[in-house]
Amino acid sequence: MEGLLFNVNNGYVEGIVRGYRNGLLTGANYSNLTQCETIDDLKLQLGPAYGDFLSSLPPNPSTATLAAKTTDKLVSEFRYVRANAVGTLATFMDYVTYGYMIDNIALLITGTLHERDTRELLERCHPLGWFEAMPVLCVATNIEELYNSVLIETPLAPYFKGSLSHQDLDELNIEIIRNTLYKNYLEDFYQFVNTHPEMAGTPTSEVMSELLEFEADRRAINITLNSFGTELSKADRKRLYPNFGKLYPEGTLMLSRADDFEGVRLAVDGVTDYKNFFDAAGLGGGLSGPGNMGGGAASESRSLEDMFYQKEMQISKQAFTRQFTFGIVYAWVRLREQEIRNITWIAECIAQNQKDRIGNYISVF
Template structure:
């Protein structure tokens, strides 16, 4: 009966998103792309896929930035088609997906303004899924209270921002604290929302969000080493969901270095394997770098992040094994994002003649 009601409201859109999923690039296509000698060949190979002639009107020579931008536009168009036709609770679920992009845009503009970057350039770099009406005003905010009262109070991020008001100054460290505080509140709120939904959405999304929370907790810990962030501040940034919560979170709050981080998470076999695999790898660019830290750097960061992205792909791919659930809408966006990163990585390797690293992307299947 639950499946019957699901199909009445969401059956058509579930069919659409599964069609989008089936159009993701296969391994054979990736093999062909990695054999391209230049970006014109790259464009020709993509024209035979679902991307079609999305680069046909772009002047030569092509750039990786244009390829990434046009591929992202395709993702946004597909997302907006679903969002426009959705009804509750799917429409609310799709809104939650956009909140993470809104957070990224807020931090991008705030950091860029702090470092006196060009406002127009910053706005162009913002992700289309996270655009909101008052976003340009972020470029004139001078402190946290002004940022909230003048810009964010009427946005969906306002409830998440209340815990950030104690940080008065907009410096690099406080902005990173704000980023991770917003993400913590967002993930916890999203998790609570999916608990109100039926199965299999609740089970699938709980698994997805738990992994995202754990990834952020580990990254925050690693990136806090060597910064002014205290252990008490670090602990407050950890989401209170996930497989690491609460024992792993408590241990990570006391961690001193990479080895102790590994020891804190080794009771979860997958996470222990991430560190083991990262220590054997020099790292690749397919994952897109660290996300979710509080500053600093880690020598194994790139390869460890790739391990996280591989696991994320696996979790989101598995959600399509279930039917009559909303998780596939979230998972499609994440898989498509990874595809865009893969295309950008391969194109960049072709342009720089770095064929020895061209296969260091994250396969989707």
């Protein structure tokens, strides 16, 4: 019965998303991409998957332009799915966009502090985090005005209330703001998928709980590692951790007390995957890599960040083995984002003539 009802409302969307997932690049596709000598060769190889979106690119485009065009495909597909989603699935998809909104608002706040050109800022915002009132935010001439319009004009208002004031919005605190909003958002999303009558106790809550718990843990670990050597107090750090996840509460309590990498390693000891990541990272894997274009570890050692991306891809891929779940929409977005990071990484290696590091992408299929 559950499946029948799901199909009546959401069967079409599920079919579309599964089709999109089948169109993701495979290991063989990546192998071909890494053989390319120029960005134009790369563009040609990406033709079958990204054709229309790359056709307007100039010869040998910059990697940033290539990344933007591949992102356009994700945005176009997401908007098509959202236009066909109804009821709870439509609300669920709105939740997926809130993370991008948080990043966009953080960008606008930083820009306002630095008196940057608002048009340039709007161009740098992620299209999936676009909302009606964004241009209104750009009219704000100071932080207090910006804060008041965020509270009134955006879906993120509940994540500000009670936890952030306009006095918080300064240079030092921008990462604290971003992480506070993210904590509130993830907790709200987690509650939504686990308590809404259409999702509680269904494959959607099971799939999404795993994905969101992983995200909560990853953020708690990254916040801790990034706080070392900064002015962020342990008490403030603890307030930024989401109150759920595999590490919560014992692991996050230990994280809040950690003073160094070793302290973080001990805190995550109870979760086998994370323990293995840290054991591997302690043996020479760095803290950042091609997962987000930051540095990149040597080929023989995966960075901690890469291992997290790899795990996220594994969970996202598994989501597609389940039936009747909204979770595949979230999982597909994550898989496609990794594909975009991979393409950008490979393009960057070609552009910088660093072919020895070109294999450091994270293949999924």
